[in-house]
Amino acid sequence: xxxxxxxxxxxxxxxxxxxxxxxxxxxxxxxxxxxxxxxxxxxxxxxxxxxxxxxxxxxxxxxxxxxxxxxxxxxxxxxxxxxxxxxxxxxxxxxxxxxxxxxxxxxxxxxxxxxxxxxxxxxxxxxxxxxxxxxxxxxxxxxxxxxxxxxxxxxxxxxxxxxxxxxxxxxxxxxxxxxxxxxxxxxxxxxxxxxxxxxxxxxxxxxxxxxxxxxxxxxxxxxxxxxxxxxxxxxxxxxxxxxxxxxxxxxxxxxxxxxxxxxxxxxxxxxxxxxxxxxxxxxxxxxxxxxxxxxxxxxxxxxxxxxxxxxxxxxxxxxxxxxxxxxxxxxxxxxxxxxxxxxxxxx
Amino acid sequence: xxxxxxxxxxxxxxxxxxxxxxxxxxxxxxxxxxxxxxxxxxxxxxxxxxxxxxxxxxxxxxxxxxxxxxxxxxxxxxxxxxxxxxxxxxxxxxxxxxxxxxxxxxxxxxxxxxxxxxxxxxxxxxxxxxxxxxxxxxxxxxxxxxxxxxxxxxxxxxxxxxxxxxxxxxxxxxxxxxxxxxxxxxxxxxxxxxxxxxxxxxxxxxxxxxxxxxxxxxxxxxxxxxxxxxxxxxxxxxxxxxxxxxxxxxxxxxxxxxxxxxxxxxxxxxxxxxxxxxxxxxxx
Numbered sequence: 094x095x096x097x098x099x100x101x102x103x104x105x106x107x108x109x110x111x112x113x114x115x116x117x118x119x120x121x122x123x124x125x126x127x128x129x130x131x132x133x134x135x136x137x138x139x140x141x142x143x144x145x146x147x148x149x150x151x152x153x154x155x156x157x158x159x160x161x162x163x164x165x166x167x168x169x170x171x172x173x174x175x176x177x178x179x180x181x182x183x184x185x186x187x188x189x190x191x192x193x194x195x196x197x198x199x200x201x202x203x204x205x206x207x208x209x210x211x212x213x214x215x216x217x218x219x220x221x222x223x224x225x226x227x228x229x230x231x232x233x234x235x236x237x238x239x240x241x242x243x244x245x246x247x248x249x250x251x252x253x254x255x256x257x258x259x260x261x262x263x264x265x266x267x268x269x270x271x272x273x274x275x276x277x278x279x280x281x282x283x284x285x286x287x288x289x290x291x292x293x294x295x296x297x298x299x300x301x302x303x304x305x306x307x308x309x310x311x312x313x314x315x316x317x318x319x320x321x322x323x324x325x326x327x328x329x330x331x332x333x334x335x336x337x338x339x340x341x342x343x344x345x346x347x348x349x350x351x352x353x354x355x356x357x358x359x360x361x362x363x364x365x366x367x368x369x370x371x372x373x374x375x376x377x378x379x380x381x382x383x384x385x386x387x388x389x390x391x392x393x394x395x396x397x398x399x400x401x402x403x404x405x406x407x408x409x410x411x412x413x414x415x416x417x418x419x420x421x422x423x424x425x426x427x428x429x430x431x432x433x434x435x436x437x438x439x440x
Numbered sequence: 441x442x443x444x445x446x447x448x449x450x451x452x453x454x455x456x457x458x459x460x461x462x463x464x465x466x467x468x469x470x471x472x473x474x475x476x477x478x479x480x481x482x483x484x485x486x487x488x489x490x491x492x493x494x495x496x497x498x499x500x501x502x503x504x505x506x507x508x509x510x511x512x513x514x515x516x517x518x519x520x521x522x523x524x525x526x527x528x529x530x531x532x533x534x535x536x537x538x539x540x541x542x543x544x545x546x547x548x549x550x551x552x553x554x555x556x557x558x559x560x561x562x563x564x565x566x567x568x569x570x571x572x573x574x575x576x577x578x579x580x581x582x583x584x585x586x587x588x589x590x591x592x593x594x595x596x597x598x599x600x601x602x603x604x605x606x607x608x609x610x611x612x613x614x615x616x617x618x619x620x621x622x623x624x625x626x627x628x629x630x631x632x633x634x635x636x637x638x639x640x641x642x643x644x645x646x647x648x649x650x651x652x653x654x655x656x657x658x659x660x661x662x663x664x665x666x667x668x669x670x671x672x673x674x675x676x677x678x679x680x681x682x683x684x685x686x687x688x689x690x691x692x693x694x695x696x697x698x699x700x701x702x703x704x705x706x707x708x709x710x711x712x713x714x715x716x717x718x719x720x721x722x723x724x
Binding site for chain 1: 625
């Protein structure tokens with residue numbers, strides 16, 4: 094049985110449609126990330142799942158039960174807020190104990206849960222402190238602990254790392270994933286940070302303008318984006334419109350683009366001659382064959398060098414480990430046909 | 441440098457704080473001195489505890505103390521109890537919320553005496569309320585509601601007059617609680633009452649204390665509502681003080697006045713402490 098079943102969910106605020114016809118199945122113990130730019134509807138979807146909003150259309154089931162109109166306090170979910178939302182007048186222990194007390198969990202069980210959570214999140218020494226006496230990372234852990242102490246079936250995260258510095262973010266990211274696996278929780282995680290989504294998720298739901306663009310594993314989203322939006326939003330991508338001008342064998346098509354002819358390998362023949370194709374900057378191989386381009390900008394990034402290059406007035410990006418070329422130099426580059434992705438024309 | 445800084449601070453504070461201290465100090469000093477026989481306007485001025493001991497033996501004085509405390513405490517409680525749900529309701533702006541807020545605060549603009557007279561007009565023997573109840577057929581004949589022995593009229597007037605003030609203080613306090621904190625409580629299973637008891641009340645306890653204390657002090661010293669709408673068989677401390685003064689007994693009036701100040705001070709402290717204890721909502 095699926096943990097969460099979302100069926101044709103739509104949410105309107107007056108004339109504005111924040112979410113349109115969204116359907117999604119989340120499996121038990123799966124970590125699913127809702128990813129998209131600001132205003133794409135990801136937080137609205139999370140609020141619908143948590144019960145803070147009621148949908149205009151559609152329904153939500155959890156563990157087979159329809160919870161569409163059940164208020165948040167009666168749902169088997171726990172939400173970790175972006176602002177942590179700790180109760181400032183209560184100590185860490187009291188914050189952790191709040192949920193179980195509300196659910197009338199017996200004292201001994203409550204104590205066991207607090208001990209377990211505080212030990213796993215390294216909060217034992219902080220239990221008698223007030224939230225304002227804790228660092229950002231510790232507050233984040235209390236927020237997570239407070240949700241975990243509820244032993245929910247589904248844990249929801251609303252951009253929980255956005256207030257942390259980069260180093261701490263990496264640390265807490267790993268911690269969240271470890272805890273989620275350890276407790277066997279189904280998790281829905283909202284972020285606009287694609288790196289965070291790629292690193293943490295079993296599956297990612299990419300949202301744009303209130304609609305689902307693509308739902309896939311991080312690897313598939315990166316290597317096989319279906320739409321221009323996904324290709325552009327997840328990682329860096331060079332996207333070109335083009336026209337099919339020839340075919341090599343069964344699966345390789347030659348596409349004429351503004352930068353030259355690019356070969357693309359696809360198992361299914363394109364429906365139209367006009368196509369959009371994309372390739373990742375790191376897929377380009379700098380050598381002695383292929384398209385000639387001039388380096389217009391060069392930025393050394395440590396483990397790779399980022400080049401902005403120009404061909405026929407079109408600027409695109411190339412990334413390579415070792416690059417001798419400097420700004421103003423000409424380079425030649427090629428992309429293997431199986432690294433070029435044909436994007437969905439209808440999307 | 442420190443001395444100059446200190447003098448500068450004192451100099452800056454003197455026009456405001458100095459005046460307040462001088463005025464309050466003078467009044468308190470005169471009242472306390474008079475209650476012990478000094479500053480006699482019609483006799484010899486000398487130290488005496490006679491006025492205190494005589495007053496302590498008076499039943500009317502004890503009844504006045506009880507009555508004034510009753511009015512003060514219940515006015516404060518009712519005003520705050522009524523203001524809380526309104527403050528929570530008005531926490532988030534909605535269409536018409538500014539208008540509703542303004543209407544609710546309107547009693548602040550109406551003088552107490554005017555309000556009392558209007559209230560009497562409403563509840564008098566031939567007043568609107570009696571007429572309305574008879575028109576509905578609930579009462580067959582007019583009832584005497586004015587100057588009721590339990591001072592419900594005074595409590596209604598006090599609550600009507602003071603609730604907007606409590607609302608002003610509590611609205612700010614309630615609005616300062618973030619949506620996320622309230623949503624978190626809800627998400628963790630807290631219903632409406634638990635959210636109020638465990639989150640809103642403890643986080644707004646300072647505003648609530650301020651409202652309670654200020655309303656209590658005003659209501660415990662009530663004169664105008666009591667004179668117009670209060671029970672005829674009971675006197676508030678202010679009323680008793682004025683009656684002594686009217687008889688030219690300034691020393692007894694001073695005793696009542698000092699008692700009133702002490703009750704206001706001690707009562708406020710007790711109310712503030714009790715409010716904090718009841719409302720802090722700690723999980724222990």
